Every structure is written in structure tokens, then in C-alpha cells.
Amino acid sequence: MKATIKMDAPFEQSLLDTAAAPLVGKPVARVDGPLKIAGRARYAAEHFPDRLAHGFLLRAPIGKGRITRLDTDAASTMAGVIAIVTDERLTRNGGDFAGAEAPVQGVEDVAYFGQPIGVVVAESFEQARAAALCIGIEHAAEPGVFDMEAALDTAEPPTNDIFGLFLIHTEQGDVDAAMAEAKASVDAIWTTPSHSHSAMEPHAAIAVWEGDRLTLHASYQSPVTSRDQLATVLGIEADKVRICSPFVGGGFGGKLGLMPEAVAAAIAAQQIGRPVKVAMTRQNVIETTGRRPATHQRLRLGADAAGKLTAIGHETITDQLEGEMFFEPAGIATHSLYAGANRVVDHKVVRVNKLLGVSMRAPGEAAGQLALECAVDELAERLGVDPIELRILNEPLTHPEEGKPFSTRALVDCMRTGAERFGWDARNRVPGATRDGEWLIGHGMAASSRGNLFGPTAARVSIGAGGRVVVESEMTDIGTGTYTILTQIVADLLGVSIDRIEVRLGDTDDPRSAGSGGSWGAATAGSAVYAACEKLRAALIAAVGIDVNEATFADDALIVRGERYPIAELVGEGMSVEGNVEPGESNAKYDQTAYGAHFCEVRVNAVTGETRLSRWNSVFAAGRILNPRTATSQAIGGIVFGIGAALTEELIHDPRTGKVVNRDLGEYHVPVHADIPAIDVLFLDERDPLANPLMIKGVGELGTCGAGAAVANAIYNATGVRVRDFPITLDKLLPGLPD
Numbered sequence: 001m002k003a004t005i006k007m008d009a010p011f012e013q014s015l016l017d018t019a020a021a022p023l024v025g026k027p028v029a030r031v032d033g034p035l036k037i038a039g040r041a042r043y044a045a046e047h048f049p050d051r052l053a054h055g056f057l058l059r060a061p062i063g064k065g066r067i068t069r070l071d072t073d074a075a076s077t078m079a080g081v082i083a084i085v086t087d088e089r090l091t092r093n094g095g096d097f098a099g100a101e102a103p104v105q106g107v108e109d110v111a112y113f114g115q116p117i118g119v120v121v122a123e124s125f126e127q128a129r130a131a132a133l134c135i136g137i138e139h140a141a142e143p144g145v146f147d148m149e150a151a152l153d154t155a156e157p158p159t160n161d162i163f164g165l166f167l168i169h170t171e172q173g174d175v176d177a178a179m180a181e182a183k184a185s186v187d188a189i190w191t192t193p194s195h196s197h198s199a200m201e202p203h204a205a206i207a208v209w210e211g212d213r214l215t216l217h218a219s220y221q222s223p224v225t226s227r228d229q230l231a232t233v234l235g236i237e238a239d240k241v242r243i244c245s246p247f248v249g250g251g252f253g254g255k256l257g258l259m260p261e262a263v264a265a266a267i268a269a270q271q272i273g274r275p276v277k278v279a280m281t282r283q284n285v286i287e288t289t290g291r292r293p294a295t296h297q298r299l300r301l302g303a304d305a306a307g308k309l310t311a312i313g314h315e316t317i318t319d320q321l322e323g324e325m326f327f328e329p330a331g332i333a334t335h336s337l338y339a340g341a342n343r344v345v346d347h348k349v350v351r352v353n354k355l356l357g358v359s360m361r362a363p364g365e366a367a368g369q370l371a372l373e374c375a376v377d378e379l380a381e382r383l384g385v386d387p388i389e390l391r392i393l394n395e396p397l398t399h400p401e402e403g404k405p406f407s408t409r410a411l412v413d414c415m416r417t418g419a420e421r422f423g424w425d426a427r428n429r430v431p432g433a434t435r436d437g438e439w440l441i442g443h444g445m446a447a448s449s450r451g452n453l454f455g456p457t458a459a460r461v462s463i464g465a466g467g468r469v470v471v472e473s474e475m476t477d478i479g480t481g482t483y484t485i486l487t488q489i490v491a492d493l494l495g496v497s498i499d500r501i502e503v504r505l506g507d508t509d510d511p512r513s514a515g516s517g518g519s520w521g522a523a524t525a526g527s528a529v530y531a532a533c534e535k536l537r538a539a540l541i542a543a544v545g546i547d548v549n550e551a552t553f554a555d556d557a558l559i560v561r562g563e564r565y566p567i568a569e570l571v572g573e574g575m576s577v578e579g580n581v582e583p584g585e586s587n588a589k590y591d592q593t594a595y596g597a598h599f600c601e602v603r604v605n606a607v608t609g610e611t612r613l614s615r616w617n618s619v620f621a622a623g624r625i626l627n628p629r630t631a632t633s634q635a636i637g638g639i640v641f642g643i644g645a646a647l648t649e650e651l652i653h654d655p656r657t658g659k660v661v662n663r664d665l666g667e668y669h670v671p672v673h674a675d676i677p678a679i680d681v682l683f684l685d686e687r688d689p690l691a692n693p694l695m696i697k698g699v700g701e702l703g704t705c706g707a708g709a710a711v712a713n714a715i716y717n718a719t720g721v722r723v724r725d726f727p728i729t730l731d732k733l734l735p736g737l738p739d
Contacts, residue, residue: 001577003535005527007454008584010689015534016624019492020554027629031498032247032483041247044219045204045279052206053082055268055278056128057260058118059288060110061137063657064144064353067108067117071136075120078134080127085268086118089233093356094290095257096326097517100228100238103258104323110139111321112353113659114287119264121276144353146658148294148319149191155317155348158327165453166329166347166364170401173342175300178311182302184382185311190299190371190724194319194651195292196285196668197360201249203289204279207265214270215242218262221251222515224474227508229258234266245506248478248516252641253359254290255478256517286663290358291651293318293328295367299375302342307383309340309394314372319350320357328357330368333449333705336591337372339396354658359517361641362701365450366708370645370726373446373709378722387713388415388424391447399591407586407690410621411447411595414684418445418619421682422599431720432738439603440738441614442718446709448596448620450702452691454583455514457524461490461532462576467556467568469496471503475513475525480700481630485522486529488627489694493533495553496567511578519594519698522626524581527692532579539577543570586690594697596620598639598710604718606737609730611647611715617680618707623688623697631699635681638703644671646708647727 016024035041060067072084091103092115107117120135122128145151161168179185205218214234220226223243231238248255261278269276280288300313316330331345360366380387392412398405419425427443428434434441459473469490477483483503490501504510514524540558541551544565552559557566601615618639625631648669652662662668681703687695708726716722721736 001535002580003531003577004580005531005693006582006584007586007692009586011693011695012689014693014695015493016694020495020552023488023491024626028484028488028627030481030484031487043201043247043249044206044217045277047206047217049208049275051274053121053123053272053274053276054125054128055119055121055264055276056125056132057116057264057278057284057288058120058132058135060113060115060117062110062139062141063113063146063659065110065139065141067110067137067139069138070118071138075131075134078127078131080123081120081131082123083121083268083272084118085121085271087267089267090116091233091260091263092116093321094259094358095229097222097256097359098225100232102229102232105233112355113657114355116260116264116288119268119278121268121272125279144658145351146353146653147655148350148352149296151350152296152317155350158347158349160325162325166332167335167345169346170335171344172401175311175313175342175344178342179300179302182310183305184379185302186375186378187300188724190297190374192295192367192370192726194294195360195645195649196651197252197254198665198668198670199250199252199254202280202282202285203259203261204277205262205265206275206277207269208275209269213240214266215244216262216266217244219248219255220245221248221255221476221478221517223476223506223508224512225515226258226262230262230266233263243508245476248476251478251516252361253363253517256359259289282665283663286668287355287660290356292360293320293357295328295330297330297371299371301375301379303379303383307385307390307393309338310342312338312340312343315346317348317350319352319354322351324356326357326359328367329364332364333369334372335401336399336593337447337449338394339400340394343401354653355660361638362450362704365705366642366645369449369706370708373706374712377713387445388419391415404589404591407590407592408686408688409595410684410686414595414597414619414621415447417682417684418597418599418617421619422617424599428717431717438606440606440718442602442714444710444714444717445597445599446706446713448598448702448706450519450594450698450705452592452594452697453518453520454587454692455520455524456582457513457528458511458578458580459525459528459532460511460576460578461529461536462574463536463567463571464574465571467500467566467571469494469501471529472510473505473513473525473528474508474510475521476506476516478516480516480521480634481627482521482525484630485526485626489526489529490533493530494536494567496556500556519700523692523694523696523698526694527581528579530579530693531581532577535577536575539575540567540570590690592688592691594620594622594702596702598707600710600714602711602714602718604715604733609733609737611728613643613677616677618703619682619684620699620702621684621686622699622702623686623691624695625683626694626696628683631683632681634700635703636679638701639679639707640671640676641704642707643676643711645726646711650727
């Protein structure tokens with residue numbers, strides 16, 4: 001059986017609200033937690049087929065040019081070496097986050113330092129790595145573009161709007177004229193560097209061929225996208241490839257598309273006739289997979305004497321490899337966050353010879369709101385108004401550019417609730433005026449906005465003869481809690497206890513999903529499960545022959561007027577329904593966005609310039625919260641991401657070659673426990689019936705948006721020093737600190 005829900009109209013009533021003993025909305029512990037604690041949750045590198053060989057990527061030692069010859073004589077005779085594989089099907093970089101098109105193939109032409117050019121296969125990882133270091137790589141180097149800031153004059157519009165998700169250029173009114181007439185204005189440049197995803201689990205792939213069919217154990221957020229791209233690379237049908245990613249140790253966008261390790265493992269295994277594992281080291285991951293592109297953002301804001309915005313300009317230049325369509329859409333939130341009659345949002349790209357730019361947690365919004373929310377803070381100071389009140393004054397009634405109504409919009413509620421919770425009225429009001437010994441104390445806030453996406457997804461829900469329920473979908477759990485959320489939904493809709501539900505994820509042989517990306521995993525997979533359970537409920541009710549309004553599902557049974565019908569008896573030999581969901585008119589006709597507000601207190605040492613965070617509060621409105629525990633975890637993770645962008649994270653490229661020089665976690669500085677205070681998170685009670693049957697919005701990326709700007713604004717409030725070149729390291733603060 002199949003069931004389909006298309007979002008063409010509001011979902012006014014949800015079956016989740018009829019559960020006898022609801023688990024949805026409760027802080028249920030992760031059902032996969034015991035597996036992970038016991039080490040029984042197998043990640044990509046933790047599979048050991050018979051006769052497993054190990055591959056190590058051979059990488060280019062130049063930033064641009066051509067490989068002319070590989071001297072493999074010494075390496076090929078080393079202990080344990082099985083093969084040195086070079087193949088025209090190998091890929092130079094990762095694939096896009098959607099579509100079946102192969103990444104760029106043919107690795108003789110080098111586009112960036114560290115580009116894969118082959119794979120050495122041996123009996124052990126150590127033998128493969130040692131042999132790779134002994135291969136002589138002859139090359140013809142060419143001049144490259146390694147510094148975006150030095151090449152801004154070459155910037156051109158992107159070649160693709162990424163399936164309509166990222167608008168390249170929008171314009172209305174006359175921003176130049178409005179800026180000239182403004183009572184107060186801001187016109188400045190903000191820059192953000194490249195960032196590394198730095199997921200806890202490094203990339204790895206194990207390729208096993210059985211006849212003409214390939215099974216790949218890998219770490220991917222969207223296995224089906226990677227499967228389709230890998231099939232294209234290999235020149236075979238997609239049904240000849242199976243990718244399994246049941247557990248993914250973090251992704252943040254870095255595992256959305258096919259990556260070189262999977263291609264290398266598949267080709268090497270095919271050539272030697274044995275399973276091959278290619279597991280990347282941390283250094284390999286940072287220099288070979290992907291990065292958040294750097295940005296150069298010009299923000300222009302103009303306002304009249306009353307504080308009404310009359311001009312909004314957000315013009316971004318970002319960087320990317322030649323021929324790649326992705327760009328960092330830093331102006332994506334600027335389209336809708338604030339009202340203003342005259343506005344322009346523009347994006348351009350400098351083509352560089354650096355590691356591939358890819359999606360990274362909140363692509364566009366994270367970097368863009370880092371600049372936009374700092375600019376709003378500057379404008380509020382020049383107008384002499386509370387930055388919260390300035391935002392409220394410019395709250396739009398409908399989408400400022402498209403005229404669409406908002407499905408829900410609780411930004412003002414988030415700011416007001418957050419201000420009360422934080423004690424905003426008692427904040428430091430004069431930059432540099434509050435001091436505790438040698439520590440300068442400051443307070444800052446910023447708004448948060450993240451578009452809510454929805455994509456077609458399927459999931460199969462089966463009730464076995466014994467009444468146990470199995471859920472199957474190609475959807476993944478990248479640490480977000482998908483296993484737990486889907487279990488809660490089934491438990492509430494079918495009245496089945498948690499210990500009688502099994503969720504199976506990450507297998508491309510199961511119904512296709514939209515993948516874990518864009519904060520839509522719970523919404524899409526959860527809605528597909530909802531559709532399947534709705535039809536199963538109807539079938540069970542029909543088996544008893546009662547009116548739907550008389551039915552209650554609880555305690556593994558259908559209960560009617562006190563009489564109990566065990567589900568195990570009603571299903572006979574079993575029932576199975578494939579649920580499908582797809583976007584519809586509700587998603588197209590309404591702007592669907594989640595909102596929030598961040599508040600923080602910082603302490604900046606007046607002698608050393610060291611910044612410490614001492615307090616943090618965030619308030620979010622993201623529709624129904626399915627599980628406060630997993631949602632809060634996601635929010636905190638996003639906030640920490642934003643703090644890292646503000647204070648520590650910067651992928652440094654050698655300007656002579658483009659080589660990533662800080663390619664491990666010792667030199668690429670992500671925040672650690674000592675950097676982060678206790679984070680207070682509150683979700684407002686909200687439902688969005690236009691979004692999906694669950695009435696939810698994504699939370700995984702919302703916390704990142706605006707968080708870094710709150711830090712930057714607090715640092716200015718503490719010191720009187722504005723830093724627009726991120727991250728805000730102490731060397732940028734010291735020259736302006738007071739005596």
C-alpha cells in the first residue's frame with residue numbers, strides 16, 4: 001500500500017495531538033544512544049569484509065598545473081603494496097548536494113593544492129600511506145589565483161541559482177538615492193574566511209563488489225545523491241550501486257555530495273578484485289573535501305529620523321573553483337528579514353584555485369547574518385535607539401520583496417522574551433563603560449533567521465505478524481536524532497511502545513528521501529512516516545469496523561469504548577505502507593522561516609585582548625518541537641558554530657599555492673568546552689500548519705544564524721572597538737583597547 005500527502009493546504013489538525021499518552025513533545029532519550037555508548041553503532045570505517053585492502057589518496061603538490069609523470073618504481077616494490085591506481089574516472093573534488101551529475105573527472109589537470117590524483121592500495125593503511133609518500137610526482141606548475149581579496153576585480157555573477165534556492169540578484173527602488181537622503185546610515189565591508197566542517201567522524205568509504213553490483217559503506221548525509229553521482233562516475237546504472245550510511249558522525253554539509261574517497265575506493269576495489277577501504281586522515285579531510293567559501297560583503301543601511309529603513313544593500317563577493325555552480329548566498333536572509341522600500345541583494349564569484357566551496361551549516365545565512373546583524377547594531381547606535389526596538393520598527397508584514405504572507409513569524413516575540421530572560425534593560429549602554437578589574441564587560445544581541453525547506457521523501461512502515469513495527473527510509477541520522485524522532489512519531493500514531501519499534505536508516509535500497517541537509521530531515525522523513533501511519537490506522541480501524549472518531553491507539557492496541565483489540569492480532573500476516581510527502585502550494589505561496597534571538601555577555605581583557613563569554617540566552621520559534629532534548633542539543637551546537645565563526649575559526653590558505661596550512665584540529669581552532677558558557681535555550685510554543693503535517697520547522701541550522709553577530713556586538717559594547725574582519729582575534733582588538 002502507498003499513501004501520499006502533498007502540502008497544498010494547511011494541515012489544520014494533526015493526529016499527533018490525539019495521542020493517548022504522547023511522546024512527541026517529550027525529552028525522550030536517544031534510542032540509538034545505547035548502541036553508541038557500547039560501541040555497537042558501526043560507522044563507515046568500522047566494517048571489515050574478508051580480504052580488505054586499504055587505500056591512501058595520492059594528492060597534488062601544486063596549486064595549479066598538470067601532473068606530467070608519476071615515478072612509482074620505488075613505491076610499487078614496498079612491502080604490502082598491491083596497486084597504484086590512476087584512472088580517468090577519478091574525481092578531483094566532491095559533488096553537488098543534489099542531482100546525479102558526476103563531479104569533475106580526470107585528475108591530471110590540477111585545480112587546487114591537495115587535489116586527489118591517484119590512490120595507493122596496500123595490505124594495511126600504514127603501508128599504503130608510506131608508499132604514497134615515496135611516489136615521485138612530476139608536474140608543470142602554472143600561475144593560479146589563490147587570494148580572493150587580491151582578485152576582487154575579476155568577480156562575476158554565479159552561473160547557476162542552485163535550483164532556484166539562492167537568488168543571485170534582486171533589486172527594487174534606488175538604494176544610492178535613499179542612502180544619500182538617509183538621516184543615519186552604515187556603509188562598510190565585512191569579511192569572513194573559509195571554514196572547515198570539522199565533523200567528528202572523518203570521511204571514509206569501504207567498497208565491496210559482488211559481481212557487477214557495488215556496495216559502499218560510507219559516511220554521507222544523502223546516500224541516494226551520492227549513489228546516483230557514483231553510478232554516473234563509474235558509468236553504470238544507479239540500481240547497481242548500494243550505499244549504506246546508517247550512522248554518520250556529523251556532516252554540517254561536508255558529506256552532502258559524493259566525495260573523492262568513495263570514488264577511489266570503488267575504482268580500486270574493481271581493479272584489484274578485493275574490498276578496499278579509503279579512510280581519510282584529519283589532514284586529508286580538511287584539504288580535500290570542502291570548505292565554506294570566504295566572503296567579502298558590503299552592507300549599506302539607511303534610515304530616516306524615525307528609524308525606518310529606507311535603504312538595504314547587501315552585495316557579496318565569494319570564491320569558488322572554476323566550473324562549480326555552488327556559491328555562498330550571504331544575502332539570502334536579507335531578502336526577508338527587514339522591511340525597506342529601496343533594496344539590492346547581489347552575489348558575485350571570484351574563481352580561485354582553492355579547495356572546493358560547498359554547503360556548510362546554514363549556507364548563506366551564517367556568513368550573511370554575521371555581517372547584516374552587526375550592521376543593524378551599528379545603525380541603532382548612530383540613531384541612538386535600542387537595537388531591539390530598531391528591529392521591531394522595521395518588522396515586515398509580508399515578504400518585503402515577494403509580497404508573500406508569512407506562514408508564521410514570531411521574531412518580535414523571540415526578541416522580547418529573550419530580552420526579559422537575559423535582563424537586557426540592565427545592559428551596559430555605553431561602550432567601554434562597564435569594567436571589572438582589567439576585564440571590560442559588554443552585552444550584545446542579534447536576530448536569527450533560517451528559511452524552512454521541504455522536499456519529497458518516502459518511508460516504509462511495516463507492522464509484522466507479532467505487532468512489531470519497522471520503519472525503513474534512506475534518510476540518515478547525522479547526530480540530529482532522526483532515529484529517536486521517527487520512533488516517537490510511530491509510537492504516538494500507532495500506540496506502540498518504543499521497545500517494539502525499529503528504525504532502519506541510510507540504505508539506498510530503501511525508499512528515497514530528501515537526505516539530511518537544510519534542516520529538513522525530521523520534517524520530511526517524519527511527515528512520510530506520518531502519511532504511512534495514517535493509512536495503517538485507517539486499515540486497522542476498518543478491520544474492526546468502527547467509526548474513526550471512536551478509535552484510540554495505545555498500549556499496543558486499538559481501543560474502542562473500553563474494548564481492546566491487540567494490533568498483533570489485527571494485522572494478521574502483517575501490513576506495510578510506503579508513505580510519501582511532497583511540497584505543494586502551501587510551500588510555494590507562503591514564506592516559511594524559523595526565527596530566533598541571541599543575547600550574550602562577554603568579558604574582554606583590557607591588557608591581553610582575550611575574549612571570554614560569560615552568559616548566553618537564545619529564544620527560538622521553530623514550529624512544534626518534537627523532542628526538546630534533541631532540539632536543544634541542535635540549538636546549542638548551532639550556537640557554538642556561530643561563536644567559533646566570530647572568535648576562532650579560519651581556514652588559512654598559503655597565498656602562493658592555495659595550500660591549507662592549518663589542516664588539523666590543533667591549528668584550525670574550533671571552540672572547546674572552556675570557551676563556552678552555560679547556554680540557555682528556550683523554544684516558544686508554536687505550530688506551523690502550512691509547513692508540513694507535523695507543523696514543525698528545522699532547528700539544526702537556526703542556532704548558527706546571528707550567533708556570531710551577537711558576540712561581535714557584545715565585544716564592541718565592551719571595548720568600543722568594531723572589528724569587521726572575522727574572526728575577532730586579540731591582535732585585531734589590541735590596538736583599539738583603552739589604557
